[in-house]
Every structure is written in structure tokens, then in C-alpha cells.
Amino acid sequence: MTLNTEQEAKTPLHRRASTPLPLSPRGHQPGRLSTVPSTQSQHPRLGQSASLNPPTQKPSPAPDDWSSESSDSEGSWEALYRVVLLGDPGVGKTSLASLFAGKQERDLHEQLGEDVYERTLTVDGEDTTLVVVDTWEAEKLDKSWSQESCLQGGSAYVIVYSIADRGSFESASELRIQLRRTHQADHVPIILVGNKADLARCREVSVEEGRACAVVFDCKFIETSATLQHNVAELFEGVVRQLRLRRRDSAAKEPPAPRRPASLAQRARRFLARLTARSARRRALKARSKSCHNLAVL
Numbered sequence: 097m098t099l100n101t102e103q104e105a106k107t108p109l110h111r112r113a114s115t116p117l118p119l120s121p122r123g124h125q126p127g128r129l130s131t132v133p134s135t136q137s138q139h140p141r142l143g144q145s146a147s148l149n150p151p152t153q154k155p156s157p158a159p160d161d162w163s164s165e166s167s168d169s170e171g172s173w174e175a176l177y178r179v180v181l182l183g184d185p186g187v188g189k190t191s192l193a194s195l196f197a198g199k200q201e202r203d204l205h206e207q208l209g210e211d212v213y214e215r216t217l218t219v220d221g222e223d224t225t226l227v228v229v230d231t232w233e234a235e236k237l238d239k240s241w242s243q244e245s246c247l248q249g250g251s252a253y254v255i256v257y258s259i260a261d262r263g264s265f266e267s268a269s270e271l272r273i274q275l276r277r278t279h280q281a282d283h284v285p286i287i288l289v290g291n292k293a294d295l296a297r298c299r300e301v302s303v304e305e306g307r308a309c310a311v312v313f314d315c316k317f318i319e320t321s322a323t324l325q326h327n328v329a330e331l332f333e334g335v336v337r338q339l340r341l342r343r344r345d346s347a348a349k350e351p352p353a354p355r356r357p358a359s360l361a362q363r364a365r366r367f368l369a370r371l372t373a374r375s376a377r378r379r380a381l382k383a384r385s386k387s388c389h390n391l392a393v394l
């Protein structure tokens with residue numbers, strides 16, 4: 097995957113990938129902010145691309161590309177999505193967002209107090225622009241309505257906890273419940289992230305607990321370490337894949353057919369279908385527990 101910065105045609109100045117954007121959605125479709133043309137990346141590469149295995153204690157050297165596949169995106173058009181970071185203070189949201197934006201600019205972000213980061217990722221040969229919003233703590237200090245709007249305005253949500261802080265894990269569950277209230281019918285990707293996976297000796301939340309929580313709350317799960325740049329690329333690539341999968345899934349769903357009074361045979365068929373669905377749901381739950389850590393499948 098190639099990380100590309102982007103410019104809007106009418107923007108006179110060069111805009112860096114980390115340039116903050118206005119918080120209000122700009123797009124026309126629900127969950128999508130807008131589409132913009134992309135240009136070739138000038139951005140520093142993002143770090144470590146790692147597996148789900150526990151990290152080693154040394155950061156690995158940055159790979160050539162933070163991508164599953166590189167492509168020249170010049171002239172292409174890509175989707176732009178708003179990804180909201182949620183979680184307790186100090187769990188590593190800003191660190192993850194800074195890595196997303198480009199680690200070489202991290203100090204600059206901190207100086208400027210920026211909390212919205214934009215970057216174009218090329219995942220599986222297709223460009224997608226993510227706008228990562230790290231305003232949760234600021235919203236909390238503000239009014240509850242602005243927190244509410246934060247919970248409503250995302251195309252995807254990343255709920256972060258620290259594996260070394262059980263309290264933050266419990267908060268993550270509460271956040272998931274809050275999100276369920278605001279996004280009951282939506283197919284919005286939610287990814288539970290156990291950050292600080294490098295702090296093995298201080299671990300208070302096991303991988304199994306994180307995974308079980310994700311299964312119960314029907315979301316994806318990944319452990320990361322911002323410090324070691326472990327699984328950070330996988331996280332944001334996963335967000336892109338989840339957005340695409342859901343977009344395709346909802347596009348494939350046909351509008352409901354007009355309802356006519358059901359015949360006895362139809363009712364019997366529905367009854368049998370419900371029975372089958374129940375056992376399918378049980379099977380799906382089992383499958384989810386096996387796949388919740390796979391961010392490339394629904």
C-alpha cells in the first residue's frame with residue numbers, strides 16, 4: 097500500500113497529509129465525506145508492518161512501503177472516509193494517529209495540537225482517503241452533545257484501550273454499547289484495538305479477553321503497539337478493507353420487495369427458514385470468534 101497525500105483541485109496551497117480538515121462532513125453520501133483526486137505521495141513512509149503475533153521488544157526498521165500493494169495513484173479518484181478514534185485518556189490514540197499521519201511529523205503535530213489527520217492509502221490497488229479524527233478527549237471536556245455528534249459522525253470507529261490498563265478496557269466496552277445505541281441499524285465498521293502490546297509484563301487484559309469482547313460486541317479486534325509500530329499499518333489497512341466490504345455488502349442488498357399476503361406454503365417456508373437462520377446464527381457466532389481478528393473479512 098502506498099500512502100499518498102492529496103490536494104483538492106481548488107486548494108491553492110499544497111496540503112500535507114496531516115493538514116487538519118474541518119470537522120463537518122463534506123460529502124454527499126452517508127458515511128462518505130467526498131471524493132477527491134489524489135496525487136503521488138510525498139509523505140514519509142509509515143512504519144512497521146507486522147503480523148498478529150506478539151511484538152518483539154525492538155522496533156523493526158520501517159519497510160519500503162506501508163502497504164499491501166503499491167500503485168501509482170496519480171489521476172485516480174478515491175473515496176474519503178472519517179475514522180473516529182475513541183478511548184480513555186493515555187491509551188495511545190494520538191500516538192496511533194501520529195503514526196498514521198507520518199511519524200516524522202509527530203513532533204509537529206504535538207506542537208500544533210492537531211487532532212485531525214488525512215491520508216490516502218492504497219490498499220489492494222485501490223486508493224482510499226481516511227480522515228482520522230482524534231478529538232474524543234476534547235469533545236469530552238466540551239459538551240455531551242458534541243460527544244454525541246462525535247459518536248454519530250464516523251464512517252468507522254476505532255475504540256482503543258491499553259492492554260496494561262483494565263479500566264480502559266472496561267471503558268472500551270461502554271463505548272461500544274454507546275455506539276450500538278447510535279448506530280443500531282448501521283453497517284459501520286468498529287475495530288477494538290488493544291494498544292501498548294509491548295508492555296507484556298504489565299499486561300492486565302489478555303488477548304483472549306480482547307477477542308471475546310470483540311465477538312460479543314460484533315466488532316473486529318487487533319492488538320497494536322504504537323511504540324514498536326506493531327500492527328499499526330494493519331489496523332488502518334483493516335479499517336479500509338472493512339469500509340469497502342460493508343460498502344459492497346450494502347450495495348449488494350436489494351431493496352425489499354412489496355409485500356403481498358403470504359400463502360400457507362410461504363408461511364411454512366418462512367418458519368423453516370427462521371429455524372435454519374437460528375442455527376446459522378449460532379454457526380456465525382462460532383465463525384466470528386475465529387475471524388474477529390481478521391480485518392480482511394466481514
Ligand SMILES: Nc1nc2c(ncn2[C@@H]2O[C@H](COP(=O)(O)OP(=O)(O)OP(=O)(O)O)[C@@H](O)[C@H]2O)c(=O)[nH]1
Binds near residue numbers: 183189
Ligand atoms: N509502551 C507504550 N506506550 C505507548 C504506546 N502508545 C502510546 N504510548 C504512550 O502513552 C502515552 C499516552 O499516549 P497518547 O498517544 O497521548 O494517548 P491518548 O490516548 O492520545 O491520550 P489523550 O491525548 O490523553 O487522549 C504517551 O506517553 C505515549 O508515548 C504503546 O504502544 N506502548
